[in-house]
Amino acid sequence: MRILITGIAGFAGRHLTAYLTTEDNHEILGIDLNFKNFNSDNYSGKIELLEADLTDRQRIFSIIKKFKPQQVYHLAAQSSVSYSWENPVETFRINV
Numbered sequence: 001m002r003i004l005i006t007g008i009a010g011f012a013g014r015h016l017t018a019y020l021t022t023e024d025n026h027e028i029l030g031i032d033l034n035f036k037n038f039n040s041d042n043y044s045g046k047i048e049l050l051e052a053d054l055t056d057r058q059r060i061f062s063i064i065k066k067f068k069p070q071q072v073y074h075l076a077a078q079s080s081v082s083y084s085w086e087n088p089v090e091t092f093r094i095n096v
Helices: 011-020 057-067 081-086 088-095
Strands: 002-006 027-032 047-051 071-074
Touching: 002 011, 002 057, 011 027, 027 057, 081 088
Parallel strands: 002 027, 002 071, 027 047
Antiparallel strands: none
């Protein structure tokens, strides 16, 4: 199954990826804006990673059209409360 995970480098994304990669029948594409806390070595070729900004609609639509996911897990989010209060429109665009 082709699975797209946004926010793959975050807490929930890492745990979901660890679970899904225990099965060999998944092709996983992970999207995130920052992979500094993500160790892709743990998944030894079981996933593909793309650095992308979810607010770049054209790029995201292009990725989806090319990959043709059968499942999508939208786990990306702006999680900083103070930043969210200061930038509500951007937070909405990322989280929704």
